[in-house]
Amino acid sequence: MSETSLNIEMADLGAVKIVCTHCHASIELPVARLQSDAPERCFHCRAEWFAPESPQATALQHLFRALVQLQSREAASGCQVQFVMKTDRGSPKTRMPK
Secondary structure: OOOOEEEEHHHHHEEEEEEEOOOOOOEEEEEEEEHOOOOOOOOOOOEEEOHHHHHEEEEEHHHHHHHHHHHHHHHHHHOOOEEEEEEOOOOOOOOOOO
């Protein structure tokens, strides 16, 4: 079994996807517009996702703001920020980019 790394540059990060664990509906929130609060409920089944002012909601809001700031200020920075996704070939959860 081999392991592969996928480097994702900030400029390539287009959206944050949230998938409901109850009904499997998903929503993609474009990084460029991630200035709002974390979604409280699933838009489809109304399952609770992030209770207002919970640690998880606060963490997601900080992540949203950080992504927006990193993307907008990367050109002025002396370095490049990337996300590294490790994948296991043959794993059923692995999904390689098209």
